[in-house]
Amino acid sequence: MTASIAPPPAEQVADDVRRALAEDLGGGDVTAQLLPDTAESAYLLCKEDAVVCGRPWFDACHRALDPDMSIDWRVAEGDRVGKGTVLALLQGRTRALVSAERASLNFLQTLSGTATATAAYVAAVEGTRARILDTRKTIPGLRLAQKYAVRVGGGVNHRIGLFDAVMLKENHVRVAGSITAAIRAARAMHPTLPLIVEVETIAQLEEALREGCDRILIDDFDAAMRREAVRIARSAPFNGTIPLEVSGGVDMTTLRAIAEDGVDFISIGGLTKHVRAIDLSLKLGPPPASA
Incomplete structure (x- = not known):
């Protein structure tokens, strides 16, 4: 090993x-x-x-x-x-x-x-900056074993469960009222935990970048939106300090193009689900x- x-x-x-x-x-x-x-x-x-x-x-x-x-x-x-x-x-x-x-x-x-x-x-993203992440879509009772297998295969664990990172998704943002409100509430309650924020639009991306977090998930962005997200995140005043993750619409036919757009992480549920x-x-x- x-x-x-x-x-x-x-x-x-x-x-x-x-x-x-x-x-x-x-x-x-x-x-x-x-x-x-x-x-x-x-x-x-x-x-x-x-x-x-x-x-x-x-x-x-x-x-x-x-x-x-x-x-x-x-x-x-x-x-x-x-x-x-x-x-x-x-x-x-x-x-x-x-x-x-x-x-x-x-x-x-x-x-x-x-x-x-x-x-x-x-292997398919070799030569790019992208790293492969798993998800929580695991066989019940075998999550730790499967996430270990992802690491053996060269991938990275996203989070183990609902306890070791705060991940703000669509429903959390909706209840909070905005990306900013959700981030501030998360920081106040869990200041030491990693904070991941899912965004659905370029405007939400810019809001998350301004407010600050540990990673931004650009969910189901098309290729043009994805490249624009990378450009914005790498530009001043953000300068690539917050990594971008892609989720959704990822398989072997789309993976390389997504990685070449310059994102930092690509999460793939199929590693442990399929x-x-x-x-x-x-x-x-x-x-x-x-x-």
Whole structure:
């Protein structure tokens, strides 16, 4: 794993794994009971190109059922791998291997899917100033895991929840009466928290720039409005001190043009919402000689 990416808290991983195994095993794996509980080997195969993410959850699933399970990883967290790569070799009790298989793969394939998608978006904006942000559009109960996967893929976390940043959106501004009133109320109540303001017009953008905040979200601006927003934010007296974020209408067909307009951040809900799991298999026995 890239040295700058902190590993997930052990208690978070353990809690996720407890819930996953309870959901899958219930009172016990009735099919695994048909197998002799002898020592067995297995290998983990990646069946498509991917960025590997989720090793801590995979390991915890298997060791929850067999504390002596040996897992010899051939790749690091965050590595890019090709189709046909053997990711790890396992050695442990047969029943534990097959009982932990689905839960462990569910974590690894889902988080690798998020990391792989994020890496593709990050690569698409390479050479621009734009950085890729996630959103709160996550799988319920797996937000911290998915946001970790975004970081492994080279992206940046927007905010974790509703508690660690103030984000003024259309409804907040409407109730407050104006951008200025909403910003002042937020600063008065939460002076130490980051303040992000969503604007819908150039006039609102200028109001937010004058009043001051930590980031401005230009929501669903067309290309001409977006370029004008960048020009204004970079010009005196603002001089680029408040970064601009784009949200809405972003996919691989529009991403590069948006980044080249000079925005600082692009948030993409699909990183964690439109998850396509990576195709993985856990197979008993030794890996093929060619692997």
